[in-house]
Amino acid sequence: xxxxxxxxxxxxxxxEKSFPGLEYHETDILSLFRLIxxxxxxxxxxxxxxLTGSIRPDITxxxxxxxxxxxxxxxxxxxxxxxKAIRYTEDLYKLREVPLYERWGEAAKADFQMIDYSIIKxxxxxxx
Amino acid sequence: xxxxxxxxxxxxxxxxxxxxxxxxxxxxxKAELAEYLLKDSNIxxxxxxxxxxxxSTRIIPIKDVIQPRYKKSGTxxxxxxxxxxxxxxxxxxxxxxxxxxVATSGKIVAFQEGIIDMSGPGAEFNSFSxxxxxxxxxxxxxxxxxxxxxxxxxxxxxxxxxxxAKQTLELEPEETQSFEHETILEMxxxxxxxxxxxxVDMVQCQGLMHDTYxxxxxxxxxxxxxxxxLEVFDGAIVSGNCAAPGHKNATIHHENNPIILDLLKHxxxxxxxxxxxxxxxxxxxxxxxxxxxxxxxxxxxxxxDGIIASEEGGGNPETDLMLNCKFHEQKGIKxxxxxxxxxxxxxxxxxxxxxxxxxxxxxxNGNGNQFVVLPKMDKIIGDIxxxxxxxxxxANSIGDDGTLSVEIAAIMGSCCEMGYEHxxxxxx
Amino acid sequence: xxxxxHYINQFYGQIGGEEAADLKPLKKEGPVGPGAALxxxxxxxxxxxxxxxxxxxxxxxxxxxxxxTILAMIEEExxxxxxxxxxxxxxxxxxxxxTICDAVKTKLSxxxxxxxxxxxxxxxxxxxxxxxxxxxxxxxxxxxVIPKMASLAKKLLSGExxxxxxxxxxxxxxxxxxxxxxxxxxxxxxDMLIKKLKGEPxxxxxxxxxxxxxxxAPALKxxxxxxxxxxxxxxxxxxxxxxxxxxxxxxxYGIYDISDLSYLPADKFTSVHGGYDPVYAxxxxxxxxxxxxxxxxxxxxxxxxxxxxxxxxxxxxxxxSNAKKYAEEIAQDMIKNxxxxxxxxxx
Amino acid sequence: xxxxIESFGIPVVHVCSIVPISLAVGANRIVPATAIPYPLGNPExxxxxxxxxxxxxxMQALEAxxxxxxxxxxxxx
Numbered sequence: 006x007x008x009x010x011x012x013x014x015x016x017x018x019x020x021e022k023s024f025p026g027l028e029y030h031e032t033d034i035l036s037l038f039r040l041i042x043x044x045x046x047x048x049x050x051x052x053x054x055x056l057t058g059s060i061r062p063d064i065t066x067x068x069x070x071x072x073x074x075x076x077x078x079x080x081x082x083x084x085x086x087x088x089k090a091i092r093y094t095e096d097l098y099k100l101r102e103v104p105l106y107e108r109w110g111e112a113a114k115a116d117f118q119m120i121d122y123s124i125i126k127x128x129x130x131x132x133x
Numbered sequence: 134x135x136x137x138x139x140x141x142x143x144x145x146x147x148x149x150x151x152x153x154x155x156x157x158x159x160x161x162x163k164a165e166l167a168e169y170l171l172k173d174s175n176i177x178x179x180x181x182x183x184x185x186x187x188x189s190t191r192i193i194p195i196k197d198v199i200q201p202r203y204k205k206s207g208t209x210x211x212x213x214x215x216x217x218x219x220x221x222x223x224x225x226x227x228x229x230x231x232x233x234x235v236a237t238s239g240k241i242v243a244f245q246e247g248i249i250d251m252s253g254p255g256a257e258f259n260s261f262s263x264x265x266x267x268x269x270x271x272x273x274x275x276x277x278x279x280x281x282x283x284x285x286x287x288x289x290x291x292x293x294x295x296x297x298a299k300q301t302l303e304l305e306p307e308e309t310q311s312f313e314h315e316t317i318l319e320m321x322x323x324x325x326x327x328x329x330x331x332x333v334d335m336v337q338c339q340g341l342m343h344d345t346y347x348x349x350x351x352x353x354x355x356x357x358x359x360x361x362x363l364e365v366f367d368g369a370i371v372s373g374n375c376a377a378p379g380h381k382n383a384t385i386h387h388e389n390n391p392i393i394l395d396l397l398k399h400x401x402x403x404x405x406x407x408x409x410x411x412x413x414x415x416x417x418x419x420x421x422x423x424x425x426x427x428x429x430x431x432x433x434x435x436x437x438d439g440i441i442a443s444e445e446g447g448g449n450p451e452t453d454l455m456l457n458c459k460f461h462e463q464k465g466i467k468x469x470x471x472x473x474x475x476x477x478x479x480x481x482x483x484x485x486x487x488x489x490x491x492x493x494x495x496x497x498n499g500n501g502n503q504f505v506v507l508p509k510m511d512k513i514i515g516d517i518x519x520x521x522x523x524x525x526x527x528a529n530s531i532g533d534d535g536t537l538s539v540e541i542a543a544i545m546g547s548c549c550e551m552g553y554e555h556x557x558x559x560x561x
Numbered sequence: 562x563x564x565x566x567h568y569i570n571q572f573y574g575q576i577g578g579e580e581a582a583d584l585k586p587l588k589k590e591g592p593v594g595p596g597a598a599l600x601x602x603x604x605x606x607x608x609x610x611x612x613x614x615x616x617x618x619x620x621x622x623x624x625x626x627x628x629x630t631i632l633a634m635i636e637e638e639x640x641x642x643x644x645x646x647x648x649x650x651x652x653x654x655x656x657x658x659x660t661i662c663d664a665v666k667t668k669l670s671x672x673x674x675x676x677x678x679x680x681x682x683x684x685x686x687x688x689x690x691x692x693x694x695x696x697x698x699x700x701x702x703x704x705x706v707i708p709k710m711a712s713l714a715k716k717l718l719s720g721e722x723x724x725x726x727x728x729x730x731x732x733x734x735x736x737x738x739x740x741x742x743x744x745x746x747x748x749x750x751x752d753m754l755i756k757k758l759k760g761e762p763x764x765x766x767x768x769x770x771x772x773x774x775x776x777x778a779p780a781l782k783x784x785x786x787x788x789x790x791x792x793x794x795x796x797x798x799x800x801x802x803x804x805x806x807x808x809x810x811x812x813x814y815g816i817y818d819i820s821d822l823s824y825l826p827a828d829k830f831t832s833v834h835g836g837y838d839p840v841y842a843x844x845x846x847x848x849x850x851x852x853x854x855x856x857x858x859x860x861x862x863x864x865x866x867x868x869x870x871x872x873x874x875x876x877x878x879x880x881x882s883n884a885k886k887y888a889e890e891i892a893q894d895m896i897k898n899x900x901x902x903x904x905x906x907x908x
Numbered sequence: 909x910x911x912x913i914e915s916f917g918i919p920v921v922h923v924c925s926i927v928p929i930s931l932a933v934g935a936n937r938i939v940p941a942t943a944i945p946y947p948l949g950n951p952e953x954x955x956x957x958x959x960x961x962x963x964x965x966x967m968q969a970l971e972a973x974x975x976x977x978x979x980x981x982x983x984x985x
Contacts, residue, residue, distance in 0.1 A: 056448030059376035096482040116242035124340035131354035391747035480737035552746020777936035848949030888912035
């Protein structure tokens with residue numbers, strides 16, 4: 006089966022599971038979003054919303070975003086949505102001197118990974 | 134359809150040899166209730182605790198808050214698909230325990246969250262602090278996976294609420310409240326000149342700890358659908374959403390959906406309240422488009438003049454909210470949005486993750502980023518260690534003197550996006 | 562009695578109009594000009610002990626030096642409070658009022674207050690840090706503004722809690738604070754919907770900030786004598802990226818000297834934009850910042866002159882927090898350098 | 909950016925490859941550019957023709973600056 010998406014993620018659980026289409030980056034969410042923003046500016050389309058779930062990007066260390074493999078004319082919605090997501094994340098990172106996402110223990114990290122993974126899995130189940 | 138709520142005001146909850154409701158006091162036989170819950174083989178043990186208004190008590194972490202209800206007559210039973218069988222609800226009589234709720238506690242994940250303070254400054258941020266609360270503390274069997282653990286606690290909470298309200302079944306209520314809601318075709322004839330209004334209830338279904346159930350069904354991936362406001366009062370919508378306590382819609386919010394209650398108050402007077410459209414907040418952009426197009430088209434097919442839409446959560450749901458606004462307004466349907474904000478510690482940031490110029494009528498239920506210092510409480514129900522790791526908490530959350538410095542986003546229901554509480558933001 | 566130092570320009574200081582705009586800072590005892598009415602309105606709770614007067618041009622042209630002198634003059638008086646203006650819609654005067662208030666607040670840690678027309682650049686720049694009473698466009702509104710200034714000044718001096726903008730008359734500072742209401746959120750929402758359906762006026766609780774469109778600035782009248790600046794969000798910077806501008810949605814910007822250049826040589830300038838294949842921009846940076854074309858147009862006399870620096874950043878075309886902040890700084894820099902218009906290039 | 913600078917009374921023309929984005933962010937004077945990697949150029953042209961193209965775009969931008977506009981305006985040829 007051919008994969009119709011690129012899965013841009015900083016969640017190690019995706020790497021462990023050898024998730025199809027994975028492009029893993031060991032970085033924080035803001036940097037991950039900046040990277041996706043560049044992809045989107047050069048013509049990739051966002052398939053999933055960057056701010057998935059209800060756990061804020063300054064709280065969970067992990068987000069995963071699905072984007073299109075094909076590149077075309079830059080998609081205005083995707084470009085603006087990434088800018089908004091980056092602005093939202095930047096503002097939340099400023100809430101505390103050390104953002105919450107840097108402070109978790111291993112058990113919490115594993116749970117965040119599992120929730121992020123579950124959201125992307127469910128998203129692909131529902132929206133093939 | 135007609136539904137009557139038989140209301141019983143709870144002044145206190147006490148543990149006793151036998152469960153009953155007498156003189157405003159709800160007596161609970163722990164052993165009997167435990168036996169009922171332990172029928173679920175995924176629960177290894179269960180204990181209960183009580184929190185009362187004004188006490189120096191903090192409950193943490195909280196998963197869901199549920200108002201006890203039990204149907205006395207009519208079709209189906211409360212929480213259909215979980216407690217009751219799948220059968221249409223929203224008619225007959227339902228017994229309700231007022232000033233009372235169940236708060237399910239228990240650590241499902243290591244960052245589990247949600248605070249209710251029964252006194253002090255934290256108590257000012259939700260209505261739950263003014264209620265008598267029964268807290269079931271549920272221990273799952275070892276090795277239970279997170280999905281099943283969440284479902285186990287969710288269902289145990291619903292069962293507890295039903296069990297509590299059932300104690301009033303043979304009693305005369307102190308107060309009754311009746312709701313009548315005609316069929317759509319009848320309404321059109323009855324109120325030809327009133328503006329037709331729909332409530333768009335956006336529910337979140339995205340994955341583990343991010344799901345919502347209607348008649349027991351996880352409504353992920355559904356096309357938007359219609360539901361009667363009276364079904365909602367009988368627990369047709371149940372929360373499985375465990376993230377972001379300040380602005381998730383707990384089961385009690387669904388049972389008492391304040392937007393539905395207020396629309397019914399106006400129904401037949403200055404508006405004609407047609408019904409509720411349920412729309413899912415998906416993680417995928419295509420689904421978001423589909424949901425908003427489908428919802429706005431249902432509104433058009435029904436022929437409404439205006440909608441009020443509420444969201445659940447923050448971040449991606451703002452895109453659904455704005456799309457719903459845009460598509461409805463483009464169809465000439467006047468739209469009001471209900472939300473909350475994360476506009477920073479000082480309130481200077483832009484508080485929404487998405488915006489649209491059509492959104493010219495927005496109600497905000499507060500800034501979840503406001504920090505509060507919560508004093509030490511004499512009694513902790515749940516797990517104080519959870520305070521270290523909750524949403525809005527931080528590693529230094531617990532001071533040497535036992536105080537807790539958190540964002541109000543950590544307080545259950547503080548910025549409820551259905552407008553359950555009495556808070557907004559003002560620009561200064 | 563609490564001591565106040567008041568700041569006004571040469572015009573309100575009754576020294577002269579535009580011809581006296583180069584006046585160096587001077588200090589007079591007691592209230593001068595509008596200070597008299599303000600003093601009276603303070604009704605004995607505080608008094609203006611001295612007035613600092615400075616020419617608008619002098620302050621605009623001598624930036625930090627003028628500010629230092631004025632700060633020293635204010636500090637000598639050991640005041641409890643500092644008030645400037647009202648500056649109405651006077652651009653240079655308004656900027657001076659805002660700049661000095663902000664500096665006094667930071668340096669002397671005393672309450673400060675001014676009054677400006679909301680679209681005065683001084684108000685745009687300093688409303689976040691300084692209480693600015695909303696003034697009408699011209700001095701014809703003096704009698705309405707003075708009582709509001711006096712009333713807020715008294716509160717600031719006594720440490721009383723400051724109310725919301727609608728109550729106190731100041732320009733909103735841009736902070737959203739939680740506020741408990743009588744009606745719950747649902748009731749407020751349904752009421753709003755009913756009003757909207759009836760076509761009655763209603764007030765949204767959360768205006769959409771990104772879409773507060775700005776009225777177009779008036780067109781350039783005299784292109785032949787105009788000084789024009791180049792701005793790019795396309796990430797063209799000197800080799801080595803001296804300001805460390807990020808490759809997407811940058812939080813920084815740079816100002817780079819092009820006075821000696823007739824085009825952007827590829828060995829001296831490069832692209833740090835991460836959003837597209839940079840090879841074309843690196844081959845010829847003029848493809849993003851059209852310096853070569855601008856120079857020729859300048860020589861042909863089509864424009865007065867090209868400003869001798871250009872401004873560069875990456876992405877951030879939206880009016881989000883970072884972008885807004887540095888766009889304001891860029892605008893300030895342009896005003897200071899008499900730039901009359903700008904060409905912004907993006908990818 | 910264009911919007912914020914204009915709020916100070918300085919006219920700004922936005923030469924931009926993706927016009928919808930420029931519109932969305934509130935620029936008032938917009939001139940469409942050639943392409944994203946080379947907004948004011950075209951590597952397929954000779955150096956001379958490319959310069960002519962660039963100068964032409966800049967002249968268009970200057971014309972936009974000297975034109976009074978009511979609201980957001982895209983200056984097409």
